[in-house]
Amino acid sequence: MSIVTPLKTAAEQALSAQFSAAKAELPGALPVRKLREDAFAGFEAKGLPHRRLESWRYTDLRGLLREAKPLADKASVTPAVTACLAELAFEGVRLVLIDGAFSADLSTLDAVPPGVTIQPLSEALVSTREDLIRILAGPGIAQIDTGLMLNTALMRDGVFIEIAEGTELAQPIAIVSLASGEDERAIFHRSVVVAGKGVKATIVEIGEGVGPHASQVNGAIVFETGDESDVQHLRIVSRAVPETVQVQTLMATVGANAKFESFALVCEAATLRQQYFVEYAGEHSEIGLRGVNLLGGQEHSDVTLVMDHAVPHGVSREMFKNIIGGEATGVFQGKVIVRKYAQKTDGGMKSNTLLLNDGATMFNKPELEIFADDVVCGHGATVAQMDGEQLFYLMARGLPRPQAEALVLQAFAGEAVEFVQDESLRGMVMGRIESWLAKRDGSSLASTV
Amino acid sequence: MLEIRNLVVKIADEDKQILNGLSLTVNDGEVAAIMGPNGSGKSTLSYVIAGKEDYEVLDGEILLDGQNVLEMEADARAAAGIFLAFQYPLEIPGVATMTFLKAAMNAQRRARGEAELLTPDFIKAVNGAADRLGIAKDMLRRPLNVGFSGGEKKRMEILQMALLQPSMCILDETDSGLDIDALRIVADGVNALRDPKRGFLVITHYQRLLDHIVPDTVHVMSKGRIVKSGGKELALELEKNGYAGYADAA
Numbered sequence: 044m045s046i047v048t049p050l051k052t053a054a055e056q057a058l059s060a061q062f063s064a065a066k067a068e069l070p071g072a073l074p075v076r077k078l079r080e081d082a083f084a085g086f087e088a089k090g091l092p093h094r095r096l097e098s099w100r101y102t103d104l105r106g107l108l109r110e111a112k113p114l115a116d117k118a119s120v121t122p123a124v125t126a127c128l129a130e131l132a133f134e135g136v137r138l139v140l141i142d143g144a145f146s147a148d149l150s151t152l153d154a155v156p157p158g159v160t161i162q163p164l165s166e167a168l169v170s171t172r173e174d175l176i177r178i179l180a181g182p183g184i185a186q187i188d189t190g191l192m193l194n195t196a197l198m199r200d201g202v203f204i205e206i207a208e209g210t211e212l213a214q215p216i217a218i219v220s221l222a223s224g225e226d227e228r229a230i231f232h233r234s235v236v237v238a239g240k241g242v243k244a245t246i247v248e249i250g251e252g253v254g255p256h257a258s259q260v261n262g263a264i265v266f267e268t269g270d271e272s273d274v275q276h277l278r279i280v281s282r283a284v285p286e287t288v289q290v291q292t293l294m295a296t297v298g299a300n301a302k303f304e305s306f307a308l309v310c311e312a313a314t315l316r317q318q319y320f321v322e323y324a325g326e327h328s329e330i331g332l333r334g335v336n337l338l339g340g341q342e343h344s345d346v347t348l349v350m351d352h353a354v355p356h357g358v359s360r361e362m363f364k365n366i367i368g369g370e371a372t373g374v375f376q377g378k379v380i381v382r383k384y385a386q387k388t389d390g391g392m393k394s395n396t397l398l399l400n401d402g403a404t405m406f407n408k409p410e411l412e413i414f415a416d417d418v419v420c421g422h423g424a425t426v427a428q429m430d431g432e433q434l435f436y437l438m439a440r441g442l443p444r445p446q447a448e449a450l451v452l453q454a455f456a457g458e459a460v461e462f463v464q465d466e467s468l469r470g471m472v473m474g475r476i477e478s479w480l481a482k483r484d485g486s487s488l489a490s491t492v
Numbered sequence: 493m494l495e496i497r498n499l500v501v502k503i504a505d506e507d508k509q510i511l512n513g514l515s516l517t518v519n520d521g522e523v524a525a526i527m528g529p530n531g532s533g534k535s536t537l538s539y540v541i542a543g544k545e546d547y548e549v550l551d552g553e554i555l556l557d558g559q560n561v562l563e564m565e566a567d568a569r570a571a572a573g574i575f576l577a578f579q580y581p582l583e584i585p586g587v588a589t590m591t592f593l594k595a596a597m598n599a600q601r602r603a604r605g606e607a608e609l610l611t612p613d614f615i616k617a618v619n620g621a622a623d624r625l626g627i628a629k630d631m632l633r634r635p636l637n638v639g640f641s642g643g644e645k646k647r648m649e650i651l652q653m654a655l656l657q658p659s660m661c662i663l664d665e666t667d668s669g670l671d672i673d674a675l676r677i678v679a680d681g682v683n684a685l686r687d688p689k690r691g692f693l694v695i696t697h698y699q700r701l702l703d704h705i706v707p708d709t710v711h712v713m714s715k716g717r718i719v720k721s722g723g724k725e726l727a728l729e730l731e732k733n734g735y736a737g738y739a740d741a742a
């Protein structure tokens with residue numbers, strides 16, 4: 044006799060118990076409570092994502108979460124957290140989440156410029172604004188994801204940023220999210236960025252962890268951007284405590300004649316799944332999703348994206364550069380959907396990987412689902428080793444091997460970093476890449492002229 | 493001084509022997525030319541001297557000023573004074589030419605225990621050398637060799653040679669891909685570096701280059717060995733009679 048209903052894992056059972064116990068005190072007015080209940084029911088029906096699900100094929104969350112850690116319900120501002128924050132000072136607005144909870148004290152709310160409204164998510168969830176549920180839900184293509192359902196059910200806090208029509212921000216707004224590692228915690232946070240018509244803004248997300256304990260992190264960010272807006276997003280996920288398991292979801296709905304660019308740098312991020320669900324809500328918009336994954340040791344980084352061309356004349360570009368050493372694993376799954384009426388879509392997707400040694404692995408799965416007939420769409424995935432001829436050329440000019448390798452790797456990653464528009468942020472990203480490369484081989488890089 | 497004694501080399505992962513007991517000496521201040529038909533092993537020789545890893549040295553030795561270089565990695569050989577102007581210079585996308593030049597100059601200085609160059613001195617040195625070689629400033633702003641024509645790449649090699657001031661310069665078919673004007677500029681660049689303390693090994697298929705860089709000695713290479721050595725008149729003889737007479741000499 045075969046068992047039809049799969050047995051629930053210990054983690055799944057614990058999550059059910061946690062949700063039952065916490066749902067009364069999790070923030071939210073009635074519609075939000077219903078949203079949570081529905082999301083959790085959806086999660087319970089399917090369980091934690093596992094490798095037999097096509098979209099989670101290479102990141103078996105069910106296997107990875109042997110236990111569900113206790114829900115984080117307070118922020119631990121330890122000396123290590125304070126020290127880490129000191130390193131992450133930003134000129135403009137810095138919004139701080141500790142263990143998923145927004146901290147007004149640690150944030151620089153007095154720097155918030157005119158045209159920008161910032162609210163803790165926990166407050167937004169109890170507000171009566173009627174578009175709240177729609178905004179929180181994000182694009183249709185995101186609705187089937189069980190990782191996201193868990194976030195919806197259990198999200199406790201985050202920031203809700205609203206940028207009024209026509210506002211052009213001179214400085215980025217940074218969301219710094221730290222896991223304190225004070226004890227074992229599961230952190231569920233979500234942030235929202237609603238950018239009105241014609242807004243120009245840069246949103247930075249930095250996610251790090253301090254020890255001693257590893258956390259489970261399930262974060263999400265939702266963008267809803269208006270017509271003619273230009274929103275840049277930079278995410279850096281780094282310095283995770285080893286054993287940290289993290290899912291980060293980005294959802295974006297982009298208006299007409301708009302630009303949306305997201306760039307993610309991943310380094311020292313333990314086990315990380317980034318997923319993107321992006322849709323065009325208007326014509327003639329350009330969307331770019333790019334990133335650099337620097338992996339070593341036992342690290343695992345999964346980038347899974349769905350780009351939904353639901354309207355004509357959309358331009359999309361994806362470019363992910365992976366440098367993988369040690370016994371680390373990289374994953375890229377990119378799906379570009381071009382709906383029947385989305386004529387004149389122009390899509391291009393690239394995943395380029397350099398494997399530094401034999402134990403490193405990369406899985407690529409690009410997919411195009413094209414239902415329109417007048418489109419230009421392409422994808423390319425390469426996996427290679429560093430070019431020995433190039434290295435010899437550089438060494439023959441006197442560069443020691445580690446420095447020659449670092450130059451080639453830096454150039455490889457730089458092709459994607461170029462798309463970070465803000466010069467100082469671009470410098471910050473390159474700086475992080477350089478120090479990762481230097482750590483890798485103990486050399487210092489050539490300073491640029 | 494470069495001394496090569498009885499060098500026997502095969503391709504590392506193939507049973508293919510390319511250099512078959514090659515011996516050659518280039519003295520300080522000497523310009524030695526190697527001429528030979530395609531496939532005789534000229535580029536292989538230059539790579540083995542510079543330290544490329546794809547080869548296995550089965551026998552023989554290479555000494556630079558009495559020091560065995562076969563034990564050294566390519567970067568250490570460069571710091572010791574060996575410079576190879578590549579037959580096919582590599583394109584390195586994303587690496588700015590100026591970044592590369594500075595990194596190379598400083599790496600060699602560090603290896604020799606010298607202080608790093610100050611940026612203004614570096615820029616002055618590059619601009620001066622670029623002017624003499626007719627290299628446009630915008631080429632220096634591009635990624636290294638990317639999109640350069642064959643001739644531009646060769647000039648860039650000579651620019652690097654001029655900046656790095658090696659003691660032993662190996663030029664592998666630097667004339668190929670150059671028109672007559674470019675050839676003259678490149679040859680002038682090389683001649684300007686001639687010095688009693690510097691040796692040159694000029695590898696070429698054609699005698700044409702040797703009208704501009706006049707050698708002290710000429711060596712004929714065939715099937716991985718030097719089969720005849722002489723003065724500059726040997727090049728003219730080869731030009732007239734071709735390599736046919738040497739094919740079986742090896």
Ligand SMILES: Nc1ncnc2c1ncn2[C@@H]1O[C@H](COP(=O)(O)OP(=O)(O)O)[C@@H](O)[C@H]1O
Pocket residue numbers: 503506508510528529530531532533534535536537546
């Ligand atoms: N990496 C390699 N693998 C296999 N064969 C090689 C390799 N390098 C050189 N050869 C062979 O060795 C011989 C000598 O080549 P090369 O040194 O380039 O000659 P030349 O420069 O005189 O034209 C040729 O037959 C060439 O095909």
Ligand SMILES: [Mg+2]
Pocket residue numbers: 534535536579664665
């Ligand atoms: Mg050759």
